[in-house]
Amino acid sequence: MTKLSCILAGLLMFIASCSLHPAVTIPDLVSTFDEPVHCESIYPQGKWQFVHSLTFSMADGKKGTVLGVSVLDGPIIKSALMTVEGFVLFEATFDGQIEVNRAVPPFDNEQFARGLMRDLQLIFFRPQSNKVQYGRLDNGSSICRYQEPSGQITDIVLFADQGWEINQYGADQRRTRAIKASPQMAGDRSGDWLPPRRLELYANDTAEYTIMMDLVSSEKN
Amino acid sequence: MKGRVSTYTVLLFFAFAGICQAATWETISQQANQLTSVKAEFVQEKHLKILVRPLISKGIFIFQSPGSLRWEYTSPVRSLMLMHNGRSKKYTQRGEDLVEEQGMSFESMQIVLQEITHWLNGRFTDNPVFDARLEGDRRIVFTPKDEAISKLINKIELNLSDQPSLMDSVIIHEGPGSFTKLTFNNAVINQQLEASLFTEK
Numbered sequence: 080m081t082k083l084s085c086i087l088a089g090l091l092m093f094i095a096s097c098s099l100h101p102a103v104t105i106p107d108l109v110s111t112f113d114e115p116v117h118c119e120s121i122y123p124q125g126k127w128q129f130v131h132s133l134t135f136s137m138a139d140g141k142k143g144t145v146l147g148v149s150v151l152d153g154p155i156i157k158s159a160l161m162t163v164e165g166f167v168l169f170e171a172t173f174d175g176q177i178e179v180n181r182a183v184p185p186f187d188n189e190q191f192a193r194g195l196m197r198d199l200q201l202i203f204f205r206p207q208s209n210k211v212q213y214g215r216l217d218n219g220s221s222i223c224r225y226q227e228p229s230g231q232i233t234d235i236v237l238f239a240d241q242g243w244e245i246n247q248y249g250a251d252q253r254r255t256r257a258i259k260a261s262p263q264m265a266g267d268r269s270g271d272w273l274p275p276r277r278l279e280l281y282a283n284d285t286a287e288y289t290i291m292m293d294l295v296s297s298e299k300n
Numbered sequence: 301m302k303g304r305v306s307t308y309t310v311l312l313f314f315a316f317a318g319i320c321q322a323a324t325w326e327t328i329s330q331q332a333n334q335l336t337s338v339k340a341e342f343v344q345e346k347h348l349k350i351l352v353r354p355l356i357s358k359g360i361f362i363f364q365s366p367g368s369l370r371w372e373y374t375s376p377v378r379s380l381m382l383m384h385n386g387r388s389k390k391y392t393q394r395g396e397d398l399v400e401e402q403g404m405s406f407e408s409m410q411i412v413l414q415e416i417t418h419w420l421n422g423r424f425t426d427n428p429v430f431d432a433r434l435e436g437d438r439r440i441v442f443t444p445k446d447e448a449i450s451k452l453i454n455k456i457e458l459n460l461s462d463q464p465s466l467m468d469s470v471i472i473h474e475g476p477g478s479f480t481k482l483t484f485n486n487a488v489i490n491q492q493l494e495a496s497l498f499t500e501k
Contacts, residue, residue, distance in 0.1 A: 128352050132377045134394050142399075144392045146377060150350050157350035163379040163392060165346045165357065165480045166452075172350070180349075181475060183452065291395070295376040300352050 102283075103246075103254040105232060108214035108222065116213045118223035118235040119205050121243050121260070123272055126300040127151045131278075131292040133160070138287040147292065149199060156199050160186070173199065190285070198280060198290075201245060201256055206233040242275075255284040273297075337364040338466070340487035344373075349477035361484070368498040384498035391501050398501050430456070438462070463487075 131147045145168065150157040159170040169186040171179045173196045185191070206225035214222050216236065225233045230250030237243050240262045247256035260275035278292040339362045346355040359373040369383040378393035391398040429449065430442035438460040444450040454473040461468045466487050472480045 130355060130376070132393070142394065144377065144394055146355070148348065148351060148355070150352070159348055159350060161346070163357075163373055163377045165344060165355075167348065167474060167478060170348065170350065170478075181478070296355075298352065 103257070105234070105246075105248045105252045105254070106216055108212070108224070109217045111212060111214040114213065115211075116221045116223050116237065118221075118237065120272070121235065121237070121245075122203060122205055123151060123274065123299075125151075126153075127274075128296075128298045128300060129274060130295040130297075132295055134291040134293075136289045146295070149203070151203055154204075156196070156203065158195060158199060160195075169195070171195070194282075194286070198256070198282070201233075201247060202258055202278065202280070206235075208233075249284070255282070257281040334490075335365065336490045337493050338362065338487060338489050339491065339493065340466075340484040342482050342484050345481045345483075347477070347479050347481070362493065362497055364493050364498065368493075368495070370497050380501055382498055382501075384495065461487075 127150070129147075129149045129151075131149070132144060133147045134142065134144045136142050144163060146161050146163060148157075148159040148161070154174065156173040157171070158173070159167055161167045167181055168183050169179075169191070170181040171177055171192055177192045177196055179187075179192055182188075182192070206227075208225040208227050210226045212224040212226070214224070216222055219239070221237045223235045225235075227233075232248045232252070234246045234248070235243065236246065242262045243260045245256070245258040246254055249255050257280070259279045259281075261277040262275070274294055274297045276294050280290040280292065282288050339360070342359055342361055344357040344359070346357070348355075355376075357373050357377075358375050359379075360370070361372075362368075362370040367383065367386065369381065371381040373379040378391075378398055380389075380391040380398060382389045382391075390401040392401055393399075429445060431445055432440055432442050435441055440458040440460070442456040442458070444453060444455075452474065454475060456473070457469075457471040458467050459469045459471075460466070461484075466489065467484060469481060469483045471482075474480070
């Protein structure tokens with residue numbers, strides 16, 4: 080039994096060492112406000128087409144690069160993943176439910192489509208919950224905290240340099256998704272919304288992976 | 301995924317074999333034998349139903365007889381496939397670096413690239429993947445023999461140039477509203493090329 084315990088402990092340590100990121104739990108707010116923080120400013124409005132170069136890293140060390148197309152039209156998201164050479168691996172429309180137009184293995188499974196939709200919704204759409212808390216973290220950043228009835232919490236953190244983060248936590252308060260945006264393109268003083276040059280998505284729930292999303296092009300239609 | 305990606309790579313290279321095609325089947329081998337090298341720039345338009353405007357990629361394609369290839373995408377994301385003396389490599393941009401791809405899919409690609417060089421050297425008759433037919437003077441249409449492949453690629457059109465041994469464009473039809481068009485320009489043929497073009501990134 081002792082030997083088994085040692086093996087299990089070793090296995091758990093090995094699994095922990097394979098993790099891309101250490102476990103993160105929800106931070107405390109050092110102050111709260113009644114006045115809303117304008118977290119919706121991170122989201123695009125209207126119709127947009129984005130093309131990103133996506134470099135993904137899995138917990139087992141596998142890496143790859145694909146192109147990702149995201150088309151936003153109101154509540155509808157259309158998405159395609161393709162190789163750098165242009166071969167379409169996955170194409171789907173999300174309009175309340177998922178309609179997959181094309182999926183080649185291993186993207187031809189429901190779990191992948193659901194996970195992709197979840198990631199895209201987290202990146203491009205404001206959380207649906209109306210239970211929102213505004214405040215400040217101990218590093219001085221402003222935060223909007225959205226709490227779902229399920230216990231899931233989504234934090235939007237705004238930094239002074241125009242960068243931002245979205246962190247999503249499960250009911251156990253462990254972080255399951257993190258999206259970090261680099262500051263928007265320098266030199267624009269028009270006040271128009273501009274997409275971040277880079278987004279870094281980290282997921283750790285049913286699967287653990289990191290995706291670096293470098294902006295290739297963006298068009299407002 | 302990788303297996304399918306390799307399949308696509310294979311199909312594209314089969315398409316490139318059309319560089320050696322001519323207006324009649326009878327002249328194919330003759331013209332291929334005259335071709336020692338091709339260097340051309342290409343512009344790729346990716347059309348998808350969901351895209352408001354096509355996605356544009358650019359690159360360079362280089363072939364030297366008997367079996368050296370360099371197929372390079374220079375924008376928006378770099379990608380490079382090399383073949384020389386029977387050895388193949390593939391690199392993809394990750395961050396600022398071009399990183400060599402490894403794995404089984406690439407091994408399968410090596411096997412197929414070997415076969416493609418046979419095409420580029422004028423050996424067209426043994427095609428296990430496509431049926432080919434000539435349409436008009438300058439169009440060759442390849443349709444998959446295998447139903448599994450036809451789910452990925454409906455057909456490939458090669459539009460030949462009026463200059464012998466060259467082609468103007470390749471259109472790869474993947475499905476309704478989804479196709480890839482490669483247009484070649486600034487082609488130079490039969491120049492002596494440095495071997496390093498096919499071995500170094």
